[in-house]
Amino acid sequence: MAEPDDSQNPTDFELTHVVVPGEEGRDHVAEMAETFVIELKRMHWSNEKILAAFRNPFYAGPYYAFKERGEEYVRDLVESVWSKPE
Amino acid sequence: MPRVYNWQLGREMEYPYEGKRPTRQFAAVFNINRCIACQTCTMACKSTWTYSKGQESMWWNNVETKPYGGYPQSWDVKTLELLGPQPGWDGSMANAEKPYGVYRGETLFEAAKKRAATSGEQALGYLPTEKEWRSPNFYEDTAYSTLASKEGRTADGTKLPEHKAWFFYLQRICNHCTYPACLAACPRGAIYKRPEDGIVLIDQGQCRGYRKCVEQCPYKKPMFNPETRISEKCIACYPRVEGSDPLTEGEPMVTRCISACVGKIRLQGWIDDPESPVHYLVHRAKVALPLYPQFGTEPNIYYIPPRWAPRGYLKQMFGPGVDYAIKEYASPTDELLGVLQLFGATQRLIYSYKVDGDEVIGYGRKKQEVIRVPIDDPVIVRPEKHFNVT
Numbered sequence: 001m002a003e004p005d006d007s008q009n010p011t012d013f014e015l016t017h018v019v020v021p022g023e024e025g026r027d028h029v030a031e032m033a034e035t036f037v038i039e040l041k042r043m044h045w046s047n048e049k050i051l052a053a054f055r056n057p058f059y060a061g062p063y064y065a066f067k068e069r070g071e072e073y074v075r076d077l078v079e080s081v082w083s084k085p086e
Numbered sequence: 087m088p089r090v091y092n093w094q095l096g097r098e099m100e101y102p103y104e105g106k107r108p109t110r111q112f113a114a115v116f117n118i119n120r121c122i123a124c125q126t127c128t129m130a131c132k133s134t135w136t137y138s139k140g141q142e143s144m145w146w147n148n149v150e151t152k153p154y155g156g157y158p159q160s161w162d163v164k165t166l167e168l169l170g171p172q173p174g175w176d177g178s179m180a181n182a183e184k185p186y187g188v189y190r191g192e193t194l195f196e197a198a199k200k201r202a203a204t205s206g207e208q209a210l211g212y213l214p215t216e217k218e219w220r221s222p223n224f225y226e227d228t229a230y231s232t233l234a235s236k237e238g239r240t241a242d243g244t245k246l247p248e249h250k251a252w253f254f255y256l257q258r259i260c261n262h263c264t265y266p267a268c269l270a271a272c273p274r275g276a277i278y279k280r281p282e283d284g285i286v287l288i289d290q291g292q293c294r295g296y297r298k299c300v301e302q303c304p305y306k307k308p309m310f311n312p313e314t315r316i317s318e319k320c321i322a323c324y325p326r327v328e329g330s331d332p333l334t335e336g337e338p339m340v341t342r343c344i345s346a347c348v349g350k351i352r353l354q355g356w357i358d359d360p361e362s363p364v365h366y367l368v369h370r371a372k373v374a375l376p377l378y379p380q381f382g383t384e385p386n387i388y389y390i391p392p393r394w395a396p397r398g399y400l401k402q403m404f405g406p407g408v409d410y411a412i413k414e415y416a417s418p419t420d421e422l423l424g425v426l427q428l429f430g431a432t433q434r435l436i437y438s439y440k441v442d443g444d445e446v447i448g449y450g451r452k453k454q455e456v457i458r459v460p461i462d463d464p465v466i467v468r469p470e471k472h473f474n475v476t
Contacts, residue, residue, distance in 0.1 A: 023396040028252040031394035038416075039120050042426065044465045059122070060227065 033065035033074065037081045047078045054078075087199070090265060094379040094405070096175070096184030099193050102208050102270045111264065111284035112322050113357035113386040114344060115367045115374040116257045117429060119393060119415070120351040123149050123255040125223075130346035131259075135321070140313020143219045146320035147343040152256045153399060155226030158218035161306040162378065166402070168210045169197055172380060175406045185372060186379070186406045193382025194267060194304055209267035209383075211302035219309070227253075254392040257351070259343060260307040260320035261377065261385030262286045268319070271302035284386065285322040293317055304381045327435065329451075337450055338435040350430025357386055361438035363425045363448075364388070371422050373415045375404035390415055424461050432457040 022028045033054075040050045053059050054066040054074045066074050089098045090105030131147035148157045156162060172191025180187040192200065194209040201210070262279075266286050269277040276292035277299060279285070288299070288308065293316040299308040300317060308319040323341035325331060331339055339345065340354040355364030367374040367388065374388035391400050393412050400408045418426070424446035428436055434456040436448035441461075448457040 022252055023398070026396070028394050028396070032252065035119055035393045042423070044463050046465065061122075 029065050029068055032061060033069070033077055034081060036062050036065070037078055041082065050078050051075060092193075092265065092382060092384050093183070094186065094376050094384050095189035095193070095382065096179065096186060097188050099265075099382055100195055100199065101265045102195075105265070106281070107264065107358070108279065108281050108284035110282075110356045111358050111386055112262050112327065112354075113362075113364050113368075113388065114259075114341075114352055114354045115364055115388045115390065115429075117351040117390040117426075118254055118256065119390060120349045121149065121255040121257055122349055123151065123227075124348055125149055126346050126348050127257065127343035127352075130342040131320075134323070134342045136318075138313075140311040141318070143216075144309045144311065144318065145222055146307070146309075146318075147257070147259045148222050149255050149257045150223065151226035151253050152395075152403075154253060155223065157222035157258075158214035158306050159221075160218070161214065161304075162403075164212055165194075165210070165304045165378075165381070168212065169194060169380070174380075177406055185369070189380060191380060193380070194302075195265075195270065195382055207302060208270040209302040209304070211267070211271070211304065213297060213301045214306060252395055254395055256377075256389075257343075258305065258307070258377075259341075259387060260286065260322070261305055261383065261387045262320075262322055263386060264384035265382065266303070267381070267383050268299035268303040268308045271298040272296075273298060277308075280324075283322075283324070283327060285324050285327070286319070287321055287324070288317055288319055290314075290316060290318075304378065304383065305385070334434055337456070339433050340435055344430075345433045347430050353425075353429045354435060356437070357388075359437070363428055363436060363439045366421075366425055366439075371414055371419075371425075372407060373411045373422065375407045375411055378403060379405045420461075427459045427461055427463070428457070431459050 037050055040053065051074060054062040055071075057063045087100040087102060088104045090101045092099050127147050128145060128149055132145065136144045136146060145157060150156050169192070174191060175187040175189050177187040194211070198205075198207045198210045262285055264284070266277065266279065269279060269286060273296060274292050274294055276289045278287060278289065280287065295310065295316040297310050297317060300306070300310055308317050310317050326339040326341060329336045329338040333339070344352040344354050353363060353367070355362035357364055357368060359365055374390050376385050376388055379385070389404060391404050391408050391411055393416060397408060414422070421441050424441035425439065427446050428439060428448050432448065434450055436456060437451055438449045438453070440447045440449070444461050446459050446461060447455055450456040
């Protein structure tokens with residue numbers, strides 16, 4: 001992990017250029033989005049409410065998947081995933 | 087040096103004191119899949135225990151973004167580097183007593199004895215700098231420095247670059263380890279583990295502020311108070327666990343961080359009581375795993391690992407049980423679904439539970455019912471006339 005760059009401001013505490021690759025052959029964004037859907041369904045949210053969470057920029061993780069993959073992708077995911085054993 | 091049995095390693099290991107397990111051991115399970123890093127737990131702890139002068143940089147509970155952040159900064163990376171590459175677990179020897187197999191590498195205690203015989207350390211460790219404690223969470227959710235690059239940010243700095251790969255939030259309190267490195271490190275004998283509940287405390291009258299506990303706890307949860315010149319740490323809200331909070335009239339309660347959790351990601355219980363839902367999650371369902379078990383302290387905060395993060399990274403962090411835990415969590419049994427409904431369901435400490443049809447029932451210390459939750463909880467939408475309007 002990179003050390004903070006203190007050259008311009010001694011109280012600055014920012015990370016610099018951290019690169020963490022994902023695993024080859026895995027789609028981490030899709031897995032993250034699917035997990036969010038499952039967790040929200042386990043909390044008994046409706047499909048519409050889950051989709052609204054993905055549309056909301058306040059929820060950084062779901063919104064990132066929404067931006068990356070688009071509404072159709074998320075809608076299909078929400079409709080296809082269920083909370084009971086898969 | 088005495089030898090003690092560490093079930094997470096599946097073998098005996100060296101520890102400076104004889105192994106004396108408490109009557110029952112404080113433990114909790116945190117479900118990483120549900121955490122949104124709202125920091126309500128952090129603020130509940132802060133406003134209860136660490137609001138005084140000298141405690142400004144002290145966060146007994148913190149939530150950090152992995153793999154990008156840490157409090158103190160890079161605590162786990164630095165400790166892993168000290169320990170060096172290790173062979174890991176031999177899974178072929180796994181059985182009921184050794185659920186992950188047998189750890190073939192060195193613990194921090196064993197490595198300290200071998201490599202640092204002249205240092206006087208009981209466990210390999212380092213003392214974080216003051217700067218590393220100062221700014222938890224700063225820029226953990228953004229991909230790189232605004233100073234280092236203009237890429238991905240707006241001119242006025244209102245939009246920052248985002249991570250493009252993956253991350254998750256790690257909730258951290260003291261692990262109240264079975265074999266605490268802080269306790270082993272203290273030259274004053276000021277740290278003790280309570281026999282009645284396994285909670286690890288620093289005797290404030292005995293401590294002289296040598297900071298050996300800060301140095302040798304691999305999780306960096308003892309913290310130095312520059313005002314009082316002695317060290318402090320998470321006390322597992324022991325007055326609540328003892329039942330001395332007037333709210334429940336003598337009934338044990340869960341800690342502040344656990345009761346305050348908005349996302350209901352936390353469940354407290356007893357790791358060694360087969361009736362406890364925490365025991366079920368760790369020992370029977372095996373969906374909850376210890377944090378860096380290779381350190382050898384037998385930590386007692388367990389995590390349901392995030393499903394989307396790279397498995398190699400998760401195995402380094404939670405040991406060899408990751409694949410099984412994620413598989414079981416993704417396809418939960420009815421019992422697991424029921425126990426998951428107990429997370430955050432009540433402030434009272436749940437000692438045992440029963441899944442009864444479509445409901446799960448939690449029982450308290452005297453076997454009395456303290457909570458009843460439907461497994462398929464109906465969603466009730468607040469009527470329009472009761473909406474909050476600002």
